[in-house]
Amino acid sequence: xxxxxxxxxxxxxxxxxxxxxxxxxxxxxxxxxxxxxxxxxxxxxxxxxxxxxxxxxxxxxxxxxxxxxxxxxxxxxxxxxxxxxxxxxxxxxxxxxxxxxxxxxxxxxxxxxxxxxxxxxxxxxxxxxxxxxxxxxxxxxxxxxxxxxxxxxxxxxxxxxxxxxxxxxxxxxxxxxxxxxxxxxxxxxxxxxxxxxxxxxxxxxxxxxxxxxxxxxxxxxxxxxxxxxxxxxxxxxxxxxxxxxxxxxxxxxxxxxxxxxxxxxxxxxxxxxxxxxxxxxxxxxxxxxxxxxxxxxxxxxxxxxxxxxxxxxxxxxxxxxxxxxx
Amino acid sequence: xxxxxxxxxxxxxxxxxxxxxxxxxxxxxxxxxxxxxxxxxxxxxxxxxxxxxxxxxxxxxxxxxxxxxxxxxxxxxxxxxxxxxxxxxxxxxxxxxxxxxxxxxxxxxxxxxxxxxxxxxxxxxxxxxxxxxxxxxxxxxxxxxxxxxxxxxxxxxxxxxxxxxxxxxxxxxxxxxxxxxxxxxxxxxxxxxxxxxxxxxxxxxxxxxxxxxxxxxxxxxxxxxxxxxxxxxxxxxxxxxxxxxxxxxxxxxxxxxxxxxxxxxxxxxxxxxxxxxxxxxxxxxxxxxxxxxxxxxxxxxxxxxxxxxxxxxxxxxxxxx
Numbered sequence: 001x002x003x004x005x006x007x008x009x010x011x012x013x014x015x016x017x018x019x020x021x022x023x024x025x026x027x028x029x030x031x032x033x034x035x036x037x038x039x040x041x042x043x044x045x046x047x048x049x050x051x052x053x054x055x056x057x058x059x060x061x062x063x064x065x066x067x068x069x070x071x072x073x074x075x076x077x078x079x080x081x082x083x084x085x086x087x088x089x090x091x092x093x094x095x096x097x098x099x100x101x102x103x104x105x106x107x108x109x110x111x112x113x114x115x116x117x118x119x120x121x122x123x124x125x126x127x128x129x130x131x132x133x134x135x136x137x138x139x140x141x142x143x144x145x146x147x148x149x150x151x152x153x154x155x156x157x158x159x160x161x162x163x164x165x166x167x168x169x170x171x172x173x174x175x176x177x178x179x180x181x182x183x184x185x186x187x188x189x190x191x192x193x194x195x196x197x198x199x200x201x202x203x204x205x206x207x208x209x210x211x212x213x214x215x216x217x218x219x220x221x222x223x224x225x226x227x228x229x230x231x232x233x234x235x236x237x238x239x240x241x242x243x244x245x246x247x248x249x250x251x252x253x254x255x256x257x258x259x260x261x262x263x264x265x266x267x268x269x270x271x272x273x274x275x276x277x278x279x280x281x282x283x284x285x286x287x288x289x290x291x292x293x294x295x296x297x298x299x300x301x302x303x304x305x306x307x308x309x310x311x312x313x314x315x316x317x318x319x320x321x322x323x324x325x326x
Numbered sequence: 327x328x329x330x331x332x333x334x335x336x337x338x339x340x341x342x343x344x345x346x347x348x349x350x351x352x353x354x355x356x357x358x359x360x361x362x363x364x365x366x367x368x369x370x371x372x373x374x375x376x377x378x379x380x381x382x383x384x385x386x387x388x389x390x391x392x393x394x395x396x397x398x399x400x401x402x403x404x405x406x407x408x409x410x411x412x413x414x415x416x417x418x419x420x421x422x423x424x425x426x427x428x429x430x431x432x433x434x435x436x437x438x439x440x441x442x443x444x445x446x447x448x449x450x451x452x453x454x455x456x457x458x459x460x461x462x463x464x465x466x467x468x469x470x471x472x473x474x475x476x477x478x479x480x481x482x483x484x485x486x487x488x489x490x491x492x493x494x495x496x497x498x499x500x501x502x503x504x505x506x507x508x509x510x511x512x513x514x515x516x517x518x519x520x521x522x523x524x525x526x527x528x529x530x531x532x533x534x535x536x537x538x539x540x541x542x543x544x545x546x547x548x549x550x551x552x553x554x555x556x557x558x559x560x561x562x563x564x565x566x567x568x569x570x571x572x573x574x575x576x577x578x579x580x581x582x583x584x585x586x587x588x589x590x591x592x593x594x595x596x597x598x599x600x601x602x603x604x605x606x607x608x609x610x611x612x613x614x615x616x617x618x619x620x621x622x623x624x625x626x627x628x629x630x631x632x633x634x635x636x637x638x639x640x641x642x643x644x645x646x647x
Contacts, residue, residue, distance in 0.1 A: 192594065193593045193595070216509075254510060258513035277481075
């Protein structure tokens with residue numbers, strides 16, 4: 001087995017709230033090996049983006065990691081100083097965000113921002129920096145890279161901007177790339193290009209990928225293992241194949257049945273919508289966080305937060321209604 | 327219901343210097359008929375002209391060229407009474423339930439406004455009707471006294487649908503009605519739209535970029551690329567076997583939620599060209615894997631090729647079909 005790259009343990013991220021604290025991430029555990037591709041899926045407010053930010057030590061204040069650990073390459077990220085954190089970002093782990101227009105600076109050229117990333121951890125001559133910039137833009141499939149160095153982000157299409165963002169994030173050769181909804185703002189044919197690019201980079205560089213997405217299809221196509229999140233908890237975790245073959249948690253099943261074309265196409269059948277809405281972090285019920293929307297909930301579900309247990313071989317779910325059969 | 331003949335909508339835009347004027351061809355020579363009781367979906371990527379088409383259908387702006395007929399009458403030649411009738415019969419549901427409801431109005435006024443404008447009901451009758459509508463869209467009647475900000479995205483979209491239904495329309499034009507919603511809530515709204523259509527015999531024009539949602543909703547699909555309809559087919563046939571190379575690439579790009587069916591096809595290369603400067607001939611030719619020399623020169627017309635199916639592609643000229 002490859003070495004362990006990233007380990008999250010009982011991660012809890014909170015924000016101050018008029019009445020006490022609000023937890024955006026309640027209990028997230030995750031182990032990621034070198035070269036592995038893991039997906040995190042869930043709807044808005046489930047805590048998936050906050051989890052990604054916590055990995056890079058980027059939880060926006062006044063939010064903070066209240067409990068648990070983020071281990072990256074043997075170091076505990078949430079105990080590092082800002083200077084130590086900077087030495088990790090980009091070199092150990094790169095990050096790609098949803099909207100490249102807001103993560104690139106509109107008043108600096110592509111070349112400037114790429115050079116900044118390249119020289120963040122190394123001193124290089126100007127000529128060498130330029131050569132690396134062109135090489136990186138070529139690697140991420142930007143046509144005519146020399147000409148693009150002088151372009152401003154606003155002059156590029158959404159797809160090209162995201163390629164530039166990816167070039168920046170891999171500039172220092174990280175072993176892990178965290179991609180938070182990297183294609184959500186893009187058209188579907190451009191999405192396919194970006195995902196193909198990420199797959200190629202992963203192959204060529206032996207890079208691990210943590211893909212955060214709300215799109216079950218994207219996850220099914222691109223990762224080996226999936227974590228499903230709901231209301232700050234990991235509610236299910238398994239190989240991608242097992243998750244789509246036999247989802248265990250009622251939320252995962254509901255999610256799959258509410259997407260047209262996932263379970264049967266056409267409009268002959270009704271979509272099985274999950275009743276209610278994703279609860280606000282201040283309104284997550286006691287006990288199982290999903291029980292108020294769950295068709296299988298029983299009285300016992302209100303008593304305690306279920307543990308994330310191995311229900312099948314290497315297939316874990318946080319639900320007392322799922323029979324264990326390992 | 328609707329009949330569009332060679333409809334174009336161009337916008338003059340200034341580009342760079344003062345003298346440089348360009349023409350943005352948002353919608354270009356579209357022929358389209360929309361039949362009573364059907365759901366016609368319009369799909370395509372950003373910039374393909376689908377939202378402009380929706381605005382044209384709603385008579386929010388006139389076509390630059392061509393004629394749009396509604397129930398046989400030219401939308402822009404009809405008298406005021408006919409326009410008023412049109413305004414009542416054709417309603418719209420917007421994408422963003424946060425931006426499309428006036429935050430200073432109570433839900434009762436939002437839903438009841440159309441009835442007031444069209445003098446359909448007043449006083450107690452209007453109030454009863456608002457409550458009835460809210461029930462029909464799955465909300466409790468108490469919602470009427472609230473303001474939009476008190477509700478979730480899904481609830482707001484239900485309010486928007488109730489507003490559209492209030493004047494008893496025959497056509498709903500829905501522009502990305504579920505794009506802003508979480509998937510579990512999205513399914514609730516799609517089910518609601520299907521139920522309302524069945525119960526009221528509505529005609530839907532469903533604008534969307536989401537091909538999975540379109541497969542679920544549509545009877546027929548118009549695929550648009552750079553302002554033109556490139557394929558018009560029954561939904562089942564399109565999803566079974568798309569004819570236009572762009573439609574094929576578009577469908578292949580949708581990631582299947584099934585790890586056993588990993589996509590092997592190469593993604594479409596390049597970006598959608600600027601509608602300010604569309605490629606010559608077939609606008610899709612620079613990205614097309616089946617490109618032939620004539621595609622660079624000749625614009626293919628949308629031509630009837632198979633049962634109920636029309637395609638704008640030179641490939642099918644060869645077969646002589």
